[in-house]
Amino acid sequence: MATTTELLKDMELPKLPSTDPNGLSAKYDLHCHCGSIRYTMTISPPLYASQTTAEQPEQCEAVECFCSYCARNGVWAVHPLTKDVVFTHGLHDRVEYLLGAKMNPQWFCRVCGSAVGTDLSPLTTLLGLEERYSINLRMLKDFDAEKLKVRKCDLARRLPPKYEDIIDEMYAKG
Numbered sequence: 001m002a003t004t005t006e007l008l009k010d011m012e013l014p015k016l017p018s019t020d021p022n023g024l025s026a027k028y029d030l031h032c033h034c035g036s037i038r039y040t041m042t043i044s045p046p047l048y049a050s051q052t053t054a055e056q057p058e059q060c061e062a063v064e065c066f067c068s069y070c071a072r073n074g075v076w077a078v079h080p081l082t083k084d085v086v087f088t089h090g091l092h093d094r095v096e097y098l099l100g101a102k103m104n105p106q107w108f109c110r111v112c113g114s115a116v117g118t119d120l121s122p123l124t125t126l127l128g129l130e131e132r133y134s135i136n137l138r139m140l141k142d143f144d145a146e147k148l149k150v151r152k153c154d155l156a157r158r159l160p161p162k163y164e165d166i167i168d169e170m171y172a173k174g
Helices: 004-010 068-073 121-126 163-173
Strands: 026-031 038-043 061-065 076-078 085-089 094-098 105-109 115-119 133-136 149-153
Touching: 061 068
Parallel strands: 061 149
Antiparallel strands: 026 038, 038 085, 061 076, 076 133, 094 105, 105 115, 115 133
């Protein structure tokens, strides 16, 4: 079976899930459910139409990912540059889980279990791109699904290892 690295080199990649910056940005506060982990994110363009201008009407698109993890947990994410995310409280309560290709650590709060984000740096570096995180928008201080623009993305479902194969093997073993 091909590795993620081998597959990415041979694959024609679709539009990456991050929205192209337009020079207009906004800063947002985020926190896990219990508030132990708090962080800020600056992203361009802004998340909400009310923060755009007539000259720059673009709104950042949230990504509804259909990888096995995000689909099961309802994650809507954006992909800011790593330098634009600052953890301000509770980094000691952040724990990691490596899924799939064991390449990108997913972060959780050890207290409440909230999924706060993922470090995509290993993948974006492999692709020759600037380092990015995947930030779960459901952790926004003022989360309002109605105000977000959401795009579906199934890129991760096409990368190895296939979740379905792993689960089938697990059930076959008993």
